[in-house]
Amino acid sequence: MSAARDEILARVRSALADVPAAEQPDDVVVARDYRTSDDRPRDELVALLCARLIDYKAQVRQVAAAEVGDAVSQACAEMGLRRVVVADALPAQWLPGGVEVVADRPEPGAAPGASGLSASELDEIDGAVTGCAAAIAETGTIVLDGGGRCGRRAITLVPDNHICVVGEDQVVGLVPEAIARLAPAVGDRGVPVTLISGPSASSDIELTRVEGVHGPRNLLVLIAR
Amino acid sequence: MTDAARHPPFPQAARVALADSQLRHNLGHATHTIRAKRAEVVAEVPDWEQLREAGRALKERVLRHLDHYLLELESAVRAAGGEVHWARDAEEGNRIVGDIVAAHGVDEVVKSKSLTTEETKLNEALAERGIRAWETDLAQLIIQLGDDMPSHILVPAIHKNRAQIRELFMSKLDDVPPDLSDDPRELAETARRHLRKLFLNTRVGISGVNFAVAETGTVSVVESEGNGRMCTTLPEVLISVMGIEKIVPAWQDLEVYMQLLPRSSTAERMNPYTSLWTGVSEGDGPREFHLVLLDNGRTNVLADQTGRQALNCIRCSACLNVCPVYERTGGHAYGSTYPGPIGAILTPLLSGLEDAGSLPYASSLCGACYEVCPVKINIPEVLVHLRHQAVQRSAAAGGWRGRLSGERLAMRAMARVFANRRLYEAAQRSGRLAQWPLVHGGKIERLPGPLAGWSSMRDLPPVPRQSFRDWWRNRS
Numbered sequence: 001m002s003a004a005r006d007e008i009l010a011r012v013r014s015a016l017a018d019v020p021a022a023e024q025p026d027d028v029v030v031a032r033d034y035r036t037s038d039d040r041p042r043d044e045l046v047a048l049l050c051a052r053l054i055d056y057k058a059q060v061r062q063v064a065a066a067e068v069g070d071a072v073s074q075a076c077a078e079m080g081l082r083r084v085v086v087a088d089a090l091p092a093q094w095l096p097g098g099v100e101v102v103a104d105r106p107e108p109g110a111a112p113g114a115s116g117l118s119a120s121e122l123d124e125i126d127g128a129v130t131g132c133a134a135a136i137a138e139t140g141t142i143v144l145d146g147g148g149r150c151g152r153r154a155i156t157l158v159p160d161n162h163i164c165v166v167g168e169d170q171v172v173g174l175v176p177e178a179i180a181r182l183a184p185a186v187g188d189r190g191v192p193v194t195l196i197s198g199p200s201a202s203s204d205i206e207l208t209r210v211e212g213v214h215g216p217r218n219l220l221v222l223i224a225r
Numbered sequence: 226m227t228d229a230a231r232h233p234p235f236p237q238a239a240r241v242a243l244a245d246s247q248l249r250h251n252l253g254h255a256t257h258t259i260r261a262k263r264a265e266v267v268a269e270v271p272d273w274e275q276l277r278e279a280g281r282a283l284k285e286r287v288l289r290h291l292d293h294y295l296l297e298l299e300s301a302v303r304a305a306g307g308e309v310h311w312a313r314d315a316e317e318g319n320r321i322v323g324d325i326v327a328a329h330g331v332d333e334v335v336k337s338k339s340l341t342t343e344e345t346k347l348n349e350a351l352a353e354r355g356i357r358a359w360e361t362d363l364a365q366l367i368i369q370l371g372d373d374m375p376s377h378i379l380v381p382a383i384h385k386n387r388a389q390i391r392e393l394f395m396s397k398l399d400d401v402p403p404d405l406s407d408d409p410r411e412l413a414e415t416a417r418r419h420l421r422k423l424f425l426n427t428r429v430g431i432s433g434v435n436f437a438v439a440e441t442g443t444v445s446v447v448e449s450e451g452n453g454r455m456c457t458t459l460p461e462v463l464i465s466v467m468g469i470e471k472i473v474p475a476w477q478d479l480e481v482y483m484q485l486l487p488r489s490s491t492a493e494r495m496n497p498y499t500s501l502w503t504g505v506s507e508g509d510g511p512r513e514f515h516l517v518l519l520d521n522g523r524t525n526v527l528a529d530q531t532g533r534q535a536l537n538c539i540r541c542s543a544c545l546n547v548c549p550v551y552e553r554t555g556g557h558a559y560g561s562t563y564p565g566p567i568g569a570i571l572t573p574l575l576s577g578l579e580d581a582g583s584l585p586y587a588s589s590l591c592g593a594c595y596e597v598c599p600v601k602i603n604i605p606e607v608l609v610h611l612r613h614q615a616v617q618r619s620a621a622a623g624g625w626r627g628r629l630s631g632e633r634l635a636m637r638a639m640a641r642v643f644a645n646r647r648l649y650e651a652a653q654r655s656g657r658l659a660q661w662p663l664v665h666g667g668k669i670e671r672l673p674g675p676l677a678g679w680s681s682m683r684d685l686p687p688v689p690r691q692s693f694r695d696w697w698r699n700r701s
Binding site for chain 2: 002004005007008009011012013014015016018019023024025026028029030031032033034035036052056106115116119120123136138139140141146152153154157158175176179180182183186187190191192193194195196197198199200201202203204205206207208210212213214215216
């Protein structure tokens with residue numbers, strides 16, 4: 001291995017001369033006496049999620065599970081979207097009508113591992129429709145895990161509008177609950193994870209909050225109940 | 226030479242900053258606004274103290290076993306298809322990044338905000354090789370266009386107002402409408418249009434790292450604008466540079482830091498975007514991932530048993546916003562990538578007291594920084610520890626003159642007097658008698674002779690007519 005690697009490890013070990021040789025990492029006690037689950041009733045969690053999303057300038061609607069497709073179509077019309085990209089495994093009944101729907105799939109016959117739409121192609125698209133892996137009520141966060149209904153990371157980044165469908169059973173109360181849900185997919189398959197809380201924002205100029213700097217300007221969350 | 230060595234000592238730089246009323250206005254507004262918002266969102270969390278303690282303990286676990294975790298991280302990243310590079314210092318880190326960029330034959334890269342590459346002066350090093358690094362965070366872009374220095378960890382361009390930023394965009398960006406106003410919305414939109422072309426076409430992205438999970442090899446960038454997502458997902462090649470202390474042991478541990486960081490930093494329940502990626506993912510994001518592990522003085526900090534805790538830092542900037550010194554002088558006076566209370570300890574620990582010996586004194590030791598620190602770094606304790614080292618250094622460096630300096634002799638004498646009740650009481654009695662020509666209006670404003678320097682900045686209360694001990698003895 002590299003000389004730099006050897007030298008840095010040697011420096012670390014000599015800097016830690018005070019740590020007893022027999023000490024194991026787990027000997028350093030970490031008390032996890034913080035909250036790790038929130039057993040409030042689902043209705044309360046959903047209400048909290050809605051309030052927190054709105055607080056950070058996302059739009060939220062609660063819709064009946066059977067009417068998600070209609071709600072997506074209506075949202076597309078209201079937001080003035082003409083072409084939308086959808087996550088590869090978006091359920092067929094969530095597909096909007098009245099707009100051009102572009103699938104995010106590699107060209108037929110493309111090399112294995114090829115991506116779907118290019119970034120420039122996505123730049124010509126008005127919005128993206130996806131599901132999610134979980135939603136955190138306390139922080140108003142949507143969790144995407146890069147697969148299936150969540151779509152590739154780029155599709156929820158480049159277009160200016162993001163419509164995200166959250167199943168009510170996907171709503172958890174606290175950050176630790178969402179992290180725990182993601183653990184198997186990250187540990188076993190190394191899926192990329194994105195946590196989204198409201199639209200893109202910046203407060204860099206005189207602390208004035210501006211929405212829509214680089215990521216989507218509008219985030220609409222549909223909670224399917 | 227380090228930044229701190231090129232820079233004037235803190236008291237000198239602070240005097241310049243204090244005379245800048247625009248700077249003081251901007252900083253006062255920024256620090257007070259964020260401070261109040263932080264207090265609100267922290268108060269919402271009933272288990273905040275438990276989270277802080279867990280955040281501290283996890284960092285202690287990592288630091289005491291850093292060699293173990295570095296190796297675990299390395300093998301996890303490799304197993305997930307990433308490459309790992311080790312850099313002893315800034316120069317080596319910059320060379321590694323430059324070599325990777327050059328190997329892909331590009332002369333332009335997009336970069337998301339990274340204090341670590343600010344510390345290593347990566348952009349300058351790349352420029353020397355003919356590679357243009359575009360900063361994509363709005364504030365970092367403003368700093369870069371103005372050839373300026375960041376003045377705050379979270380909002381680096383807080384010393385600039387909207388009119389100055391408009392001027393800068395008008396003169397430095399080529400695609401700006403001539404009727405651009407100074408509305409922050411319009412300014413941000415201008416940056417968005419300018420950067421979007423780069424995001425869509427640049428093949429190499431560079432980022433910093435907020436947390437790297439040793440167990441899974443997962444690396445994260447925590448941000449607000451989406452430029453971090455752009456840099457870490459759209460390019461074919463991603464290079465992430467991290468200090469070796471940015472490790473957390475396990476995936477689960479993110480549950481602690483993803484609560485502590487946003488609330489302490491931007492004072493939000495959660496920041497708009499957090500990206501967490503593990504090596505490369507087929508069909509999604511970069512095809513090549515390089516992780517650069519940088520030492521650059523961190524093992525020196527690790528070797529200092531009192532100073533080691535400075536490596537807990539998750540770069541939230543809460544300590545800046547509560548610091549009475551930072552609030553008035555701003556970040557530039559510290560002459561370092563890391564300003565404020567954390568900078569006052571981290572900079573001398575990283576680069577040595579010879580370069581940054583004045584920074585441990587850039588504090589009133591009020592302790593507000595320790596109270597808000599989400600990973601419980603006892604900054605005042607480290608400041609005092611470094612002051613002690615600075616005094617010993619100057620004594621050793623000054624030979625017999627150093628050992629016999631007035632301050633040193635006075636402190637020695639005082640220590641003897643304070644340690645002995647009879648001497649102490651005698652000193653009080655003689656002080657009471659000797660002070661009368663100096664007391665005016667109930668305080669001493671000017672001390673004579675060599676002590677004048679001390680009283681030029683502060684008033685001294687006179688020795689009271691009766692001491693507590695006298696009163697206790699004489700009480701009926």
